[in-house]
Amino acid sequence: MSTGALPLTRPRDADETTVGQPVRCQQFVKSYDRAAGKALDQVDLSVDPGTVTVLLGPSGCGKTTLLRCIAGLETPTAGRLSIGDQDVTGIAAEDRGVAMVFQNYALYPNKTVQANIEFPLRMARVPKAERRERASRIATLLKIDGLLERRPAQLSGGQRQRVGIGRALVRRPSVLLMDEPFSNLDAELRVAMRAELLALQRQLGMTVVFVTHDQVEAMSLADQLVVMRAGRIEQAGTPEEIYGDPATEFVASFVGDMNILPVSLPFTGIEQPGAHSFGIRPENLRLGPGTEPDLRWTGTVLMSELHGRDRMVHIDLAGHRTRMRLPAQAPPTGDIPVHVSRQDIHYFTSDGRRCR
Numbered sequence: 001m002s003t004g005a006l007p008l009t010r011p012r013d014a015d016e017t018t019v020g021q022p023v024r025c026q027q028f029v030k031s032y033d034r035a036a037g038k039a040l041d042q043v044d045l046s047v048d049p050g051t052v053t054v055l056l057g058p059s060g061c062g063k064t065t066l067l068r069c070i071a072g073l074e075t076p077t078a079g080r081l082s083i084g085d086q087d088v089t090g091i092a093a094e095d096r097g098v099a100m101v102f103q104n105y106a107l108y109p110n111k112t113v114q115a116n117i118e119f120p121l122r123m124a125r126v127p128k129a130e131r132r133e134r135a136s137r138i139a140t141l142l143k144i145d146g147l148l149e150r151r152p153a154q155l156s157g158g159q160r161q162r163v164g165i166g167r168a169l170v171r172r173p174s175v176l177l178m179d180e181p182f183s184n185l186d187a188e189l190r191v192a193m194r195a196e197l198l199a200l201q202r203q204l205g206m207t208v209v210f211v212t213h214d215q216v217e218a219m220s221l222a223d224q225l226v227v228m229r230a231g232r233i234e235q236a237g238t239p240e241e242i243y244g245d246p247a248t249e250f251v252a253s254f255v256g257d258m259n260i261l262p263v264s265l266p267f268t269g270i271e272q273p274g275a276h277s278f279g280i281r282p283e284n285l286r287l288g289p290g291t292e293p294d295l296r297w298t299g300t301v302l303m304s305e306l307h308g309r310d311r312m313v314h315i316d317l318a319g320h321r322t323r324m325r326l327p328a329q330a331p332p333t334g335d336i337p338v339h340v341s342r343q344d345i346h347y348f349t350s351d352g353r354r355c356r
Contacts, residue, residue, distance in 0.1 A: 020049040020050035020175070020205050020206045020207030021084040021174035022082075022084060023045070023046075023047040023070060023082070023083055023175055023209065024045070024082045025043055025044065025079065026081075026082075027042055027078065027079045028040045028042070028045075028066065029041060029043075029077045030069060030074065030231075037231075038231050039062050039065045040231050041230070043233055044233070045233065047209060047224065049205075050206065050207060051208070051223040051224060052210060052221050052223050052224075053223065053224040053225075053226060054209075054211075054221055054225050054226065055209065055226050056213065056222075056225060056227050057227060059213060061228040061229050062228055062230070062231040063211045063213075064179055064211055066228075067179055070175070071093055071096070071098055071100050072091070072092060072096050076089075083096060097174045098177055099169070099171050099173035099176055100168065100177040100179065101164050101168050101177070101181045102164070102181070103180045103181065103184065104184070105184075106164065107160060109151065109153060111151070112150065113148045113150055113155070114132075114148040114149065116152070116167055117135040117138060117166045117170050118131045118134075118135045120167060120170065120171050121171070136148075138169050139166060142196075142200075143162070144162045144163060147159060157185050157186075158193060161181060161193065169204075173206070175208075175209065176206050176208045178208065178211065180213070181193075182194065183214075190217070198220075210222075215255050218239070218255075219239045219243070222239050224236060225237065225255075227242060227255060229254075243256050246258070246346065247353070247354050248353055250352060253279075256281060259281075259282065259285070260278075261277060261278055261279070261280070261317070262277050263276060263277060263347075265318050266318055274349050275355050276348060277347075278346060280322075280340050282312060283324075284341070284344035285339075285340050286340065287326060287337070287338060289337045289339065290341075291339075294340060294342065295345070296337065296338070297337075297339075298335055298338070299317045299322065299335070299338050300335050301313060301332055301333050301335075301336060302316055304332075306328060310326060312325055313326055315336065317338075
């Protein structure tokens with residue numbers, strides 16, 4: 001039975017506020033069977049208290065498995081987990097002081113909004129008056145206090161998601177885990193919900209671990225961004241660090257759609273020892289002949305995508321499809337001169353690591 005939040009066995013006092021706790025995963029391994037390989041492979045992760053850590057990566061990379069291991073819904077094959085100063089590796093999910101918001105809203109259709117939010121407190125035998133007071137306070141915080149007598153079928157998608165978040169927050173968890181909670185919402189509502197979540201997190205001081213495959217969502221929410229691939233952490237850091245100084249080709253291309261090109265491309269001037277490939281962000285590839293220090297060549301326009309104030313122009317560069325971001329004026333056509341400043345080039349070794 002899914003409630004959208006893990007049960008609470010030891011409720012806090014009614015006037016106690018949320019205090020985010022640090023989370024640390026050490027050498028996490030998760031194996032289901034030999035044929036499937038390792039879902040998690042020697043994962044080390046530290047989450048500072050009162051911050052938002054976003055796990056980002058493609059489907060199957062292990063981000064949801066890692067989240068479920070923190071929640072206690074999965075048991076790691078090996079490794080250690082601490083929340084605050086307590087080792088919770090062998091502690092049941094309901095005793096970890098965490099709450100989880102799922103991708104599907106998992107609301108009880110026959111219960112009112114009030115009853116849905118109160119449910120984990122009811123299971124924990126919290127007195128009725130306190131349940132009502134805490135649910136009312138959370139509903140006001142989430143701006144759904146006028147919906148408490150409605151049932152889920154009478155709510156919009158955004159309202160249902162707020163109820164799911166409220167049911168988790170009413171427990172005053174030290175750690176809030178969120179598994180792609182906005183993926184069922186339309187684009188405009190997703191943006192609004194991200195802003196509301198971030199404001200709420202700052203207000204309450206929660207520790208949040210958030211899973212997504214959407215890089216825009218990840219960049220907008222994260223204090224710490226963790227990029228995962230094939231059960232491992234490729235890189236962890238601030239969004240600025242991940243975007244500006246990607247540690248691998250995978251990170252470079254997954255976050256920000258960097259163009260990755262071979263150093264054998266027909267132009268002169270590559271003098272980076274050990275470089276096998278180089279990367280250019282679409283916004284750093286510029287139209288025009290450039291000047292002598294720049295790397296310069298000619299490309300052929302393949303197509304153009306209008307993105308509002310700017311457009312993404314796809315060009316053929318010596319047989320390699322390459323993207324460049326330009327202002328949303330009349331798109332270029334045919335053969336065009338392009339250039340990039342040397343300081344905007346990222347170099348990578350043959351095994352995909354950044355050249356240092």
